[in-house]
Amino acid sequence: MSSAARTIEVIGARLGLGGRCVGTARGPLAIRAAGLVARLSAGGGSVRDLGDIVARDVARLPGRDPGAALCAEVERYSLELRDAVEAVLARGALPCVLGGDHSLGAATQAAVGRFARRCGWDAPGLIWIDAHTDANTMETTPSGNLHGMMLAAVHGLDVVPFRRVVEGGVRDPKRTVYVGTRDVDPEELDIVRRFGCRMITPDELRRKGAVAVAEEALAIAGARDGRVSVSFDLDCLDPSVAPGVDCHVDGGLDWPEAQALLARIGAHRGVLAVEVVEVNPAADRDGQTARLAVEAAARLCGNGAWHVS
Numbered sequence: 001m002s003s004a005a006r007t008i009e010v011i012g013a014r015l016g017l018g019g020r021c022v023g024t025a026r027g028p029l030a031i032r033a034a035g036l037v038a039r040l041s042a043g044g045g046s047v048r049d050l051g052d053i054v055a056r057d058v059a060r061l062p063g064r065d066p067g068a069a070l071c072a073e074v075e076r077y078s079l080e081l082r083d084a085v086e087a088v089l090a091r092g093a094l095p096c097v098l099g100g101d102h103s104l105g106a107a108t109q110a111a112v113g114r115f116a117r118r119c120g121w122d123a124p125g126l127i128w129i130d131a132h133t134d135a136n137t138m139e140t141t142p143s144g145n146l147h148g149m150m151l152a153a154v155h156g157l158d159v160v161p162f163r164r165v166v167e168g169g170v171r172d173p174k175r176t177v178y179v180g181t182r183d184v185d186p187e188e189l190d191i192v193r194r195f196g197c198r199m200i201t202p203d204e205l206r207r208k209g210a211v212a213v214a215e216e217a218l219a220i221a222g223a224r225d226g227r228v229s230v231s232f233d234l235d236c237l238d239p240s241v242a243p244g245v246d247c248h249v250d251g252g253l254d255w256p257e258a259q260a261l262l263a264r265i266g267a268h269r270g271v272l273a274v275e276v277v278e279v280n281p282a283a284d285r286d287g288q289t290a291r292l293a294v295e296a297a298a299r300l301c302g303n304g305a306w307h308v309s
């Protein structure tokens, strides 16, 4: 189950409909242009680029209901992505999904849950490195943005556009660990607490150290059999470090903290799937955020361990 021995299969998800700005749809292009495939190949394993899943251009209604057309398109690309990720897992390869707005997480994480079920394993745990908890529902969302609701669906709450996507792939929220959390809506916080998810803020990470936090996250998420999947939203980093994201939240991780965290997680043998999301090239500064996305992916895919400083 060593990630270093597995082929890495890259899928781009050119999505912006689930977020605040459509510029995020160009994230996978920027991450590839920053040298992703060469960087992943430097780990010594083989890397296949499966190309992109592309969202169609549909109009979003303003306000808390994004509209039936948008929801239908989110469901369409999510089912396409979910099946693609499940096929990667079935080949014994490590999926590395590039975003694109975080609505893609329903597909990646449901694919992991469905695949585990087919194998007769427990649902794998989840490490969610993000400024946000993405745990709103259509009833609690202040914004109507689906990238903030997808994990509620993955945890088994009913969010209509993700209903079919998560079928058979729901994950256990008690083995979800959030890292870097610092922007949670009040009703969303109630949901996260009720579920019993572990939440680690940047302050707590600074107190305990990034490696200790990585080990705690792996212990909780991997409590059953060591199997976990990992989601990395670039907005977990401070906007001064990673300006090229959709939602800027001050007080985030710096790069030395993040890279130590990611390298420790990526060295774990039970990582089943990786997603690196929310890169918005329109807000980036000289491709800096895209380059960090490359480095994050390399560490999570298990070939960045020797870069730990």
Ligand SMILES: [Mn+2]
Pocket (backbone or CB within 6 Å): 102, 130, 131, 132, 233, 235, 236, 247, 278
């Ligand atoms: Mn986020």
